Amino acid sequence: MADRNALRARKQPRQARAELTRQRILAAAAHVFAEHGYAAGTTNRIAEQARISIGSLYQYYPNKDAILLELVTRHLEAGAVLLNEHQDGEQPESIEAIMRGVVRAVIGNHLDDPKLLQVMMERTPHAPELMERITRYQRERVAYTRDLLARHSEVRVTDVDVAAELVVVTVETVVHQLVAAPCSVDAGRLEDELVAMVTRYLTAV
Template sequence: MTSGRGGLQPRKQPRQARAELTRQRILAAAAHVFAEYGHAAGTTNRIAERAQISIGSLYQYYPNKDVILVELVTRHLDAGMAATACHEDEGPPRPLEEAIRGYVRLSIENHLDDPQLLRIMVEQVPRSPELLEKRSRYQQSRTAYVRELIENHPESRVDDMHIAVRLVVSTVELLVHQLVAAPDPLDPARLENELVAMVTGYLRGGPRGLES
């Protein structure tokens, strides 16, 4: 695993369309290779072969496979933040269950492209300051989005909004990561329904709500 300053950064930022296409081919090939072989056996030789380029050409863009994997994770997080931004300011408050369903579905859809690659991303991606910062910003964007959904919502009965928001975000993100990327993944529609029921019940007061 590469360490040190700049060790997890691409070598070459494409400035021409042809170079950008080559980089896209490398990333697409790497996604397939990591999903099929895992991180340890997902070698740069296999990635270059899948991308139909020479190993020397690959190294012009990326010094090692860890840099490629970090870029794939970065793109995944960027896509999640972009999707969150698209769903902000959605107009008048919706019923609580509908609002939570929108968030849960957003999270699930962001993880369905390749569950096997997602598992590699979660379990085996190298750590870098840049990636940790990106993950922090991703978490902040999701937290702000959920707070906007449930804060001051007339159906919400939680006592501590700060804790409630963090619990909802952590629960949904963790369970979606684990259950979509599991060797025996749950059906997305069933996962969505159960997560919505669980989170909505908690926000409405759970068992406490049944006592009134």
């Protein structure tokens, strides 16, 4: 009994430290990838930024892609959380209000680190596991949007499948562009107009 407690007392701190180290590596990787890109964001630099040795890094992650994969996974999870938060207000809303919520959520999830997002996007075609995860996430969002459009009385489009695909792709990619490239016109205005565009598309007579 006393032995078991002693064992637990020793083991738990170790696992907690390990989890903390993983977090440090992820945070360091996010920083390094954002600053240098994927190729120049070397594992040595990541280890240095995390203040651990390169040998230790490879004890927590088997290779460089695995680090990026976990970053992407967390990014998608955060996105899902933001979207669900907004869905929780279940009162019947206008299409415009719903679309504004979606656009805000997507912007919110991308705003903190646009350059890291760039790296994720540029690496996706080359890492099958990454590709598969992002594709699946996108499919879920399209399916959810399809149901939303099918149910909502304001929606006038003939083919909800095509419309859902178009709306999801449009919001995602346009937001990517807008947060990545600080363009000449005001960002707030562009948000308004993006919402207006998809709303008019979905509700036009």
